[in-house]
Amino acid sequence: MGxxxxxxxxxxxxxxVSLFGLSARAEDVKxxxxxxxxxxxxxxxxxxxxxxxxxxxxxxxRQIQFDDVVSEAMRAYSTGQAPDIIAIDNPxxxxxxxxGAFLDLTDMISKSTVIKPENYFPGPLKSVEWDGRYYGVxxxxxxxxxxxxxxxxxxxxxxxxxxxxxxxxxxxxxxKLTDPAANVYGLAFSAKANEEGTFQFLPWAQMGGGSYENxxxxxxxxALEIWKKIIDEKLxxxxxxxxxxxxxxxxxxxxxxxxxxxxxxxxxxxxxxxxFDWGVTLLPVPKxxxxxxxxxxxxxxxIFASSKHPEEAFKALxxxxxxxxxxxxxxxxxxxxxxxxxxxxxQPLKDAALKVFLEQLKYAKPRGPHPEWPKISKAIxxxxxxxxxxxxxxxxxxxxxxxxxxxxLG
Amino acid sequence: xxxxxSSISSRKGVPAAQAPGNPVRDVRGPIKRLYxxxxxxxxxxxxxxxxxxxxxxxxxxxxxxxxxxxxxxxVDMFSLGTLMRPFVGLKNYRDLFAQPETLxxxxxxxxxxxxxxxxxFLIGFGLALFFWVNFPGASWLRGLFLVSWVMxxxxxxxxxxxxxxxxxxxxxxxxxEGGVISGNIFWRSDPNYSLYAVILANIWLGTAFNMILxxxxxxxxxxxxxxxxxxxxxNAWQRFWTITLPMMRxxxxxxxxxxxxxxxxxxxxxxxxxSGGPNNSSNVTQYWAWEQSFRQYDFAKGATISVLMIIFVMxxxxxxxxxxxxxxxx
Numbered sequence: 170m171g172x173x174x175x176x177x178x179x180x181x182x183x184x185x186v187s188l189f190g191l192s193a194r195a196e197d198v199k200x201x202x203x204x205x206x207x208x209x210x211x212x213x214x215x216x217x218x219x220x221x222x223x224x225x226x227x228x229x230x231r232q233i234q235f236d237d238v239v240s241e242a243m244r245a246y247s248t249g250q251a252p253d254i255i256a257i258d259n260p261x262x263x264x265x266x267x268x269g270a271f272l273d274l275t276d277m278i279s280k281s282t283v284i285k286p287e288n289y290f291p292g293p294l295k296s297v298e299w300d301g302r303y304y305g306v307x308x309x310x311x312x313x314x315x316x317x318x319x320x321x322x323x324x325x326x327x328x329x330x331x332x333x334x335x336x337x338x339x340x341x342x343x344x345k346l347t348d349p350a351a352n353v354y355g356l357a358f359s360a361k362a363n364e365e366g367t368f369q370f371l372p373w374a375q376m377g378g379g380s381y382e383n384x385x386x387x388x389x390x391x392a393l394e395i396w397k398k399i400i401d402e403k404l405x406x407x408x409x410x411x412x413x414x415x416x417x418x419x420x421x422x423x424x425x426x427x428x429x430x431x432x433x434x435x436x437x438x439x440x441x442x443x444x445f446d447w448g449v450t451l452l453p454v455p456k457x458x459x460x461x462x463x464x465x466x467x468x469x470x471x472i473f474a475s476s477k478h479p480e481e482a483f484k485a486l487x488x489x490x491x492x493x494x495x496x497x498x499x500x501x502x503x504x505x506x507x508x509x510x511x512x513x514x515x516q517p518l519k520d521a522a523l524k525v526f527l528e529q530l531k532y533a534k535p536r537g538p539h540p541e542w543p544k545i546s547k548a549i550x551x552x553x554x555x556x557x558x559x560x561x562x563x564x565x566x567x568x569x570x571x572x573x574x575x576x577x578l579g
Numbered sequence: 580x581x582x583x584x585s586s587i588s589s590r591k592g593v594p595a596a597q598a599p600g601n602p603v604r605d606v607r608g609p610i611k612r613l614y615x616x617x618x619x620x621x622x623x624x625x626x627x628x629x630x631x632x633x634x635x636x637x638x639x640x641x642x643x644x645x646x647x648x649x650x651x652x653x654v655d656m657f658s659l660g661t662l663m664r665p666f667v668g669l670k671n672y673r674d675l676f677a678q679p680e681t682l683x684x685x686x687x688x689x690x691x692x693x694x695x696x697x698x699x700f701l702i703g704f705g706l707a708l709f710f711w712v713n714f715p716g717a718s719w720l721r722g723l724f725l726v727s728w729v730m731x732x733x734x735x736x737x738x739x740x741x742x743x744x745x746x747x748x749x750x751x752x753x754x755x756e757g758g759v760i761s762g763n764i765f766w767r768s769d770p771n772y773s774l775y776a777v778i779l780a781n782i783w784l785g786t787a788f789n790m791i792l793x794x795x796x797x798x799x800x801x802x803x804x805x806x807x808x809x810x811x812x813x814n815a816w817q818r819f820w821t822i823t824l825p826m827m828r829x830x831x832x833x834x835x836x837x838x839x840x841x842x843x844x845x846x847x848x849x850x851x852x853x854s855g856g857p858n859n860s861s862n863v864t865q866y867w868a869w870e871q872s873f874r875q876y877d878f879a880k881g882a883t884i885s886v887l888m889i890i891f892v893m894x895x896x897x898x899x900x901x902x903x904x905x906x907x908x909x
Contacts, residue, residue, distance in 0.1 A: 239656075240873050247660030264876075268657055352746065362856040363874075407765040408745045410857040411773075425746065543875045554858035558770045 197227040198481045203242070204256035204468070205235050211309065211500045212256060215489050222488070226481045228254075239264070246270050246473060253476040254485060256308055256468040259296035260364070260546070263538035265471065266297075266304035272472040272479055274486075275302045283487040292465040293505035296535035305471035306486050307505035309496060311432045312463045312533040313369065314525055315339075315453065316418070316439070319446040321346055321353070321427040332450040336395050339428075339453040343404040346427035355404040357417040357426035360396065362554050365413050367536065367546040368464045369430060370396070370553055375462035375534055376454050381545050384552070384574060385567040388455060393556050393563035400557050410557055432466060433526045436519050437501050449522040451529050465533035467505070497523070503530070541577050548573035643889065649882035656876050671883040680859045685887075687774055688843075688863040694775070695845070696838040698782035700831075703789025710790070711797050721794065724787040732784070736851020739780035743767055743852065770860035773853045777861055780848050785841060789834055796830030797823070836899040843892060864888050 206212035216230045231252070233241050239261050245251045246265075257265065265271045278284050284306055286294060293307035319329035325345045333339040343355025359365045370392070371381065377388020399405050405426070409417065414431045421429035422442040429435075430452070439447065452463055470489065472482045493504035497511045503526065504511075511527070513520045539545060552570035555561040561569070616622035650671055652664040675681055710721045727735070742749045745765035754760045766776035800823065808818050824831075846865050849855055855862035855870065862870075864884050872881030 236873075239876070243656035243659060243876070247657055249660075264656070270657070354746075362854060362858070406746055407768045410768040411853055412768075420746075544877075547875055551858070554856060558858045558860070560770070560858055 197225055198478050200226060200228045200254060200476075200478060200482055200485060201231065201252035202228050202254040202256075202485070203231050203233050203238075203252045205233055205238055206256070207232065209500070211489075211492075211496060211502060214499070215492055218492070219485055219488050224484075226478075226484060228485060246475065249475065251473040251475050253472060253478060253482045255471055255473065257305070257471055259293065259307075259465065259467060259469050260536040260538070260542045262296050262305055262469050262471065263299055263542065264540045266299040266538075267540040270474055271304040272474045272476065272482075273302050273304060274306070274472065274483065277479075277483045278303050278306075281483075281487060284490050288506050288508040290505050290507050290530055290533065292530070292533040292535050293467070293469070296465070296538055297469050297471070299538060305469040306490060308468045308470050308489070309502040310505035310530060310533070311434060311466040311503055312526060312529050313372065313414075313430055313432045313452065313466075314463070314529045315450050316421060316429040316431060316435070316522075317448055317450065318421070318424070318427045318443075319448055321424075321445070325427075329446075329448065332448065333428075333453050334450075335453050335456050335459075336392075337456075340395060340398060340404070343399060343428065344402070347402075347404050349403070352425055354406050354420070354426045356399060356428045356430070357405060357421050358409060358430040359412060359414045359417050360400075360409050360553050360557055361411060361413050362550045363413075364546055366550045366553050368466060369414070370549060371536060372452055372463045372534075376452070376459060378460075381536070381539075381549065381574060382578065383571070384549060385564070385571040390564050390567055391455065393553065393567060396553070397556055397563055410554060432464075433503055433522070434501075436522055440516055440519055447518065449525040451525060461529075461532040463529045463533045465530075465535050467502070503527070539578075544577045545574050548577070646882050646885050646889075649879055650886045652879060654879040654882070656878070659878065667879075671879045675880060675883050675887075680862070684859060684862045684864060684867050687859075687861065688865075690774060691778055691781075691845075691863050692839060692842045694778040695781045695785065695842040696835060698778065699785035699789045699838055700834065702782065702786045703834075704793050706786070706790040707793035707797055710794060721790070724790060726787070727784055728787040728791075730784075732845070732847025733851050735780060735784050736848045739776075739783070739848070740767070740852055743776050743780075767853050768857055770857055773857065773861035777848050777852050780852060781842065781845055784845075784848070785838065788841075789838065792834050792837075793827070793830060796827045799830075800826045832899055836896065839895050839899075840892070843888060864891075 202212070202216060204212035208214070213230050213232070216228045220227055238255075238257060242251065242255055242257070242265070251270075262271075278286065286303065289307055290310060293310045297303055297305035297307060315332065317329075317332050322329040322332075322342075325348075327342060327345060333342045339356070345355070347353065347355040359369050373392035373396070374380065374384060374386070374389035377386060377390075377392045379386035379389030379392075383389075400407065400409060406412075406417075406420065415435075417426075418429045418431040418435050418439075420426045421431075422439055424445065451461065454461055470486050472479055472486070476482050493506050494509050494511075496502050496504045498514070511523060514523075536542060536546065548570040551573075552561075552566040555569075556563040556566040613622065617626060648662075651666055651668065653667045653670075654664055658664045706721075706724065710717045743766035745751065745763050745768060748763075748766065750766065751760070751763045754764070764772055766772050804822050804826070805818055808822060813821065843865060846869065849861065849863065849866040853861040855866045864887065868881045868884040868888070870881075871877045871884060
């Protein structure tokens with residue numbers, strides 16, 4: 170019996186000590202942060218570094234899958250379980266800020282010495298805006314440009330130092346580079362019926378003078394006609410309609426496509442897989458001297474309006490922003506900042522590509538912002554697919570999309 | 580219940596019967612009666628029925644009703660957590676049928692269900708009959724066929740994605756080498772083929788399950804029936820039509836009903852192979868409902884589509900129940 174008594178006392182003592190320990194830790198302000206980043210990507214590492222500062226704020230990290238970000242966040246918010254901080258895809262930012270689900274950060278930003286609006290690229294910055302107020306901070310950014318296989322250019326008598334600059338040159342080059350006998354398509358891109366299709370098409374429409382509010386502009390119709398020409402002449406694989414950007418660019422890496430339209434997220438894989446000399450150039454424009462445009466991707470940080478510790482959460486965002494200069498080196502992602510010059514990586518192909526992407530970023534436009542972006546995007550995807558499968562002419566398809574979008578915009 | 584048939588309860592009833600004038604009996608009686616009824620009697624039957632019913636109601640009934648409720652409401656992501664949202668009557672249904680893609684998608688669903696069930700059943704039945712011959716190693720091989728059924732739909736989808744790929748797909752290679760086609764067929768991206776590409780994958784996925792259930796049905800047919808028929812001079816074809824098929828009637832009915840449920844649940848293959856594209860040419864209601872709810876965040880529309888599916892399945896199950904009611908036995 171004696172032993173048991175001591176054991177009980179010991180256990181109680183232990184519990185007391187651990188309770189004491191826990192209560193000491195409980196003085197820390199606890200924040201939760203949701204993001205889709207895996208452990209080689211920024212968010213979890215930034216969180217770990219932030220926690221190491223021991224500044225009385227402790228962040229708990231939770232990884233969510235890309236497909237679940239919005240639905241999880243919505244469910245959590247409507248049941249009062251929302252995290253303090255979330256990383257949200259930029260076209261979906263307005264969905265939340267327009268409903269007051271995200272905290273208005275404008276005043277905190279105006280007082281901040283770390284986060285200054287003028288340091289950000291205009292595109293990403295616009296995606297966190299709603300009604301002229303800031304509801305978030307851009308986390309990173311990306312855009313799309315044209316990758317091309319220099320070896321294939323040489324083999325087909327094209328000048329690898331003069332990649333196509335206009336739509337017509339692009340189609341011409343694609344015609345020359347397409348070689349069915351060798352299983353080579355001229356171009357690889359994605360016209361998939363999801364956000365990727367919109368992401369790839371919208372820059373073309375914008376270069377043609379269109380926009381999501383004016384999707385059936387003459388230039389946008391022309392853009393879709395060019396896409397249709399590329400698919401109809403088999404200058405790109407018919408699977409372009411069902412293949413995402415990652416898989417499409419995979420065919421470029423394996424030498425089955427001579428050019429590819431995609432973003433900087435391909436760089437690491439391409440440096441490893443592509444066994445040829447390649448380069449990147451700006452997205453071709455309708456004609457020489459025409460206005461440039463590009464897509465703008467990637468996520469934003471936001472604080473939920475329901476957060477009990479908005480000040481501390483904003484401190485965390487300030488810390489994240491202060492680490493932006495290491496983002497490309499450590500994680501291969503581009504900070505959404507125009508004031509940061511990214512140091513060279515030492516890999517010539519990658520460094521050259523980076524310069525092009527940074528130039529292209531200046532023309533990147535956000536999708537929206539609009540709280541019903543998914544519906545607008547769907548109308549555009551439907552138009553692309555209807556036109557490319559030949560079920561409607563590009564003009565009719567975009568007219569229909571314009572009508573659907575008008576109904577959404579009200 | 581002293582008169583309950585079970586020996587346990589009648590033994591317990593004995594002491595009470597021995598003291599008829601005991602006033603305590605009236606106090607203890609109801610509780611005891613209730614207790615013994617729950618242990619063995621009508622109460623027990625009610626508990627037995629109530630438990631699964633309650634479970635069904637909680638796990639299936641409530642979500643189903645909630646789904647029906649949502650289809651009559653205006654739902655957006657921020658009212659997801661509340662139950663009472665603005666009612667809009669039949670607006671969701673009217674909107675749904677005003678959409679140009681609705682009828683083609685319903686037609687696709689019908690083609691998908693009919694094509695998948697027909698393919699799975701016919702090939703499954705053929706295989707079941709083949710293995711029924713019972714050659715050496717038949718049961719082993721039959722077991723191996725189940726591999727396809729055990730694999731997760733997304734894995735199957737990824738594999739078929741490669742097989743059906745337009746430029747480098749195995750299927751195109753085989754067809755081309757076999758001289759069936761001259762140019763590549765873009766199974767996933769050609770609106771004329773995309774739905775059939777998914778049906779093909781789904782047939783492959785479901786055939787083994789059909790085969791196993793049909794094998795079980797076949798082995799339950801008494802062998803003496805065939806012996807007798809053989810003695811009477813019936814040939815193999817006649818034996819199949821007059822013994823095998825009628826004896827399998829309930830099994831076949833069950834398999835087709837299950838097949839209907841499984842094909843209407845089939846979601847992974849669409850997500851993995853075509854995403855319902857291009858241009859909705861391979862979209863079916865179950866994928867569309869998900870797309871509406873979780874891609875467009877139009878939860879009411881998603882619920883409306885689900886309600887249509889519920890009606891469809893109900894009609895099918897009524898047909899199934901009626902067709903197997905007059906079962907031919909022995």
